[in-house]
Amino acid sequence: MIRLSAMQKKVYEYLRDHFRKTGVLPDLADLARTLGMHYVSLKQHLEALHKKGYLTFESRGRGRSPILALPANATGIPVLGSIPAGPLSEAISFAEGYLPLAGLQGDHFALWVQGDSMADLIQDDDVVLFEKRPPYRSGEICAVRVQDSDVTLKYLDDLGEGRYVLRPHNPDYPAVETSAAELTIEGVYLGLLRGDAFRSLIQSVE
DSSP states (O other), X not given: OOOOOHHHHHHHHHHHHHHHHHSSOOOHHHHHHHHTOOHHHHHHHHHHHHHTTSOEEEOOOTTSOOEEEOOHHHHSEEEESSOOSSOXXXXXXXXXXXXXXXXXXXXXXXXXXXXXXXXXXSOTTOEEEEESSOOSSTXXXXXXXXXXXXXXXXXXXXXXXXXXXXXXXXXXXOOEEEEGGGEEEEEEEEEEEOSSGGGGGOEEOO
């Protein structure tokens, strides 16, 4: 996408963060006051953001509220399929869709589960939500990768002295011991979505 000016970036990030926290966009007059700018200047920035593809903004004339909307990939939680080895930020660029879940703050993503190593707790084809942070305690479910492997979903048991065990829920799979130097923790489990009902929530990538 086209690069933003400093003020355009400030306006866009405020709109995005406000929507993610509340589920609605702010009143534009309130937004102008919050950002310390004239309402006319704010509309000019919004029009520039519209032209650059960051949002939809349609002015409807004096006395009528403009139409303003953010795309799904700005407001939702990215839903990822199988994550290959490499930075998570690159995987998010190829998200299969987005979940419009208001109220989640910080860095979040979702994985479409493939396999049954965490069954029957987490089943094949579930969508699992994660927060991008280190675990607060031993035994949390985490999305991790070892060296250059793909991401896997396991309990992360801290053995101390830089050693960890990746423990499956399904007893048919073995636990794997590894070192902190070989381990990348991509995120910590928050919850899951299951069945057909949630699929209507997923906003597909155009």
